[in-house]
Amino acid sequence: MKGLGRGLLTLAGLLLVWQGVVTLGELPPYILPDPSAVAASLWRNANSLLGHASVTALEIVLGMTLGTLLGGATALALGYSRRARRWLLPVLIASQAIPVFAIAPLLVLWLGYGLGSKIAMAMLIIYFPVTANFYDGLRHTPRGWLDLARVMLPEPRRWAVLRHIALPAALPALGSGLRVAAAVAPIGAVLGEWVGSSAGLGYLMLHANSRMQVDLLFAALLVLAALAVGLYFAVDAGLKRWLPWHPPNPETVETD
């Protein structure tokens, strides 16, 4: 629990700096409210914040799930079919060339103001890191393991090798992709909410901003940050639990 103590200390330090800036700079509360005002707002609006946070959390979780499934499937296809590589790789790279920010209004137009457009946004934003990392892992199965399988198998069985060796060997790489995804998925969801929505923390922030409720804006921001950090640690803990063999594979160096 050393990490927790350090985290709390950092948090206390940040709060202190925040309060210092407000006090020394004599900033009015509509520019930067002090921490106690934000805390009060947090407490006052707890119900509404919780409601909006649950909407955003749902968007993030569904976006992560769908994005992971889609990214995983793409990586598998890329790894195991040359034709898929020829057709999908350019699409994958092009998908990164178009910023999600640019198509956010389109997605809202197509998928509406509800959950759909936000889930799509989160999904799009995590699709690339998940696919790229997992594909990389699938391409770099240690050669020694593949040699072993080749000697064990009288005739090549690609699916057996994929299932028993290449796929599990690539899971740590997929894990790195998921960590990145957990960090960026909230961006996608909140972006979607900014462009057009009737619920969620992003919506609440825009709403509070236009009404000069800067303390509420900050309270929503804090909840969002807590959500993002919580998601990251949940994913990290899950990965450590399910992929306990990190750090991965022994290097396979050929010696003579």
Added chain:
Amino acid sequence: MAPAPLGVSLRAARLVYGGLTLFDGLDLELSGGCFTCLLGPSGIGKTSLLRLLAGLTAVGVSGELRGDDGLPLTGRVAYMAQQDLLLPWLTVLDNVTLGSRLRGERPDRERALRLLARVGLTDCALARPDTLSGGMRQRAALARTLMEDRPVVLMDEPFSGLDALTRLRLQALAAELLAGRTVLLVTHDPLEALRLGDHVLVMNGRPAILSPLPDLPGVPPRDPGDPAVQAAYRAILRLLGAT
């Protein structure tokens, strides 16, 4: 216990790598049921030769390979590398039965457990490889090799990463458990070759040639302090130009 002995014959083996001919027109005979050690300095092409025998062909390597029954060797070879190549996400037991799962067969857990008992790993059957010491991991790899139950076993410096004492123990264990199979062990350690080999081949020169050493008396594993072993050791060092 072991399957019927199978000799191996490799003809006209050739390896060209980066414009360099490491060997060309090389012939190698492994007599069935014998433990043969292939000794040579680093970079001479020993590993490539072993990989050729294992069917792990690469660009620039060729040769005519068959068993002494005239049939191809495919599916009749087991391979053990310098790295234990244990899959870190599987238990030791599941690693030992990897071959059958790859082939879509039902793993014979009873036999795997018996083999683990013979290499002294009964208590570690359900442990993950990263909790094992280097020697234990290599013993697990030996059990996995035996589990394949192939007449020909090819080993590429399987003991070179171990400390001296563990290496001596594992050599004795391997000699005992692999008796009756056709074994080729690649090593750069002359004492290991003399301790384990029914026959010892020295690979040297460029392009490399194979020259057999006179067979030593006694049954492997020989005592490294045996005068015959010591004399042969000195002869090898002279042959390889070390003294």
